[in-house]
Amino acid sequence: MLTDTAIRKAKAQEKQYKLYDERGLHLLVRPNGSKLWHFKYRFDGKEKTLSIGVYPEVSLAEARVARDSARSDLRAGQNPALTKLRRRAEAMAEQQNNFEAAAREWYRVMSSTWRPRHAASVLDSMERLVFPRLGALPMREITPQMVRAAVLDIEKIRAADIARRVRQRISAVFVHAIACGNAETDPAGVIKAAFAPIPTKPQPAIIDLEELRQMLRAVDATPAHGVTRLATRFLALTAARPGEVRFATWAEITDAEWNIPAERSKTHKAHTVPLSIQALEILEALKPISGASPYIFPSARWIMRPMSENAIGYLLNRVGYSGRHVPHGFRSSFSSIMNERSPSDRGIIDLMLAHTPANKVEGVYNRARHMARRRELAQEWADLLLKDFPAAVELLRLPSR
Incomplete structure (x- = not known):
């Protein structure tokens, strides 16, 4: 089995060589000094190699975890290389499925039913008050606590009624995303009860x-x-x-x-x-x-x-x-x-x-x-x-x- 000390002491040679760990995991030391983790396995009767990452960005312990995960895929009848590609695609899709993208899609669908002035107000509130804070975050990573903190900050710099309207709009974005399969929960909806209702006063009017x-x-x-x-x-x-x-x-x-x-x-x-x-x-x-x-x-x-x-x-x-x-x-x-x-x-x-x-x-x-x-x-x-x-x-x- 490899050790961190042995890996650190491994020097580049004229030809590349391998340092073996166990159960198919090895470290490829290249002439330029780079060290690459690989996992060798057989699938459908053919020998294949899965690239895990570069040392020291990927440590020995992390490489072993990746190897064990690949072995689990093999036991399940799955090709670890294809699993890696699928997970990478899912991660990229998750990254692209951020709040701003979801909000703009919600706005595109809903704005046609609104008056132009209201539509402009909704988009302006999102672009100025929400996107700088939550826009780049993946939908599934946004928590109720994040939304609550954002709404409270809006309340401090604006007004309570504006902050409440923004929370409603964030919630509407999540509801739309859930319907489209791009979110699972509505963190803005569950915090509604955390805010005291704003007393409403009738507009002054003479009725005599x-x-x-x-x-x-x-x-x-x-x-x-x-x-x-x-x-x-x-x-x-x-x-x-x-x-x-x-x-x-x-x-x-x-x-x-x-x-x-x-x-x-x-x-x-x-x-x-x-x-x-x-x-x-x-x-x-x-x-x-x-x-x-x-x-x-x-x-x-x-x-x-x-x-x-x-x-x-x-x-x-x-x-x-x-x-x-x-x-x-x-x-x-x-x-x-x-x-x-x-x-x-x-x-x-x-x-x-x-x-x-x-x-x-x-x-x-x-x-x-x-x-x-x-x-x-x-x-x-x-x-x-x-x-x-x-x-x-x-x-x-x-x-x-």
Whole structure:
């Protein structure tokens, strides 16, 4: 049997020679001084040689372990050389199956179902917050502790809600990889319970009709860009989402309806908003101002761009309603006031708000639009909200900021 001392003392000679251990293992000493481990065996009646590695990178003990593993393959009727090639291929495949590759494949499959803005946000969060930390690691080597540490670090430099969303996305990547046979567990899923839930607060909203009317009068009386005033009134009348109003285009208006396309809808479904007389008056007042723009409510500086994301919110804050009412709050105002006045129309009111039905089966099969009643409710709401208010065109003549 060989010893480490004998191997170290073995000197290069003019011709290569072998130092034998036992059970087929030997060390080949070459004229250039390199020392190579080989295992000689017979398979299918033919003599073969398996290369194990270079000494001292592969020690004597490690060479013996490799020899014993090859002998086990022989007893199982397998060719050790082919087993070595298979294991090397599996190792390379495992190395290529890292988290970043899996995440990009998940993104490729899922992003087509998302709105462009959300898709861009998801990819950006992965590239900036996750890939530098976990991207190069093989999927099967990532542990729950690794994911938890990464999420906690994101929470420190960002915010708790961002960190929670990133954890959900990491979990989704693993679930997709499991389905594709590239992972066995979801380390991001099992740590969900390790994070305390973030308390959710309802968005501030005025749900008393007279208080809401008082706020809208204050908005009219506050110096502001005329388009911002009209956008605020239009948002209150339609109870749409602020982003939908901000990006509303003239092409989406047909007769007395505003047709919001699926790609701009939170539910990814096209949604029709019946327009009251007062809402149509706003559009008529804006035609001379923004008719040349694709956007109904363009920016104060650039007519070919939509209004600022924060324009309506800043106006409500200047009026004195910071913390009491936000642009999204008009949806709560409409829902609360109209449900109290007409409880039998609850389902239609939810339809007007483009809410996803709690009953998913009903959402699939009940496709009734109830447009006649929706128009009636939209007009009733407008009459309640703007009774004795100045006409829309008058808001353009009030002092500007």
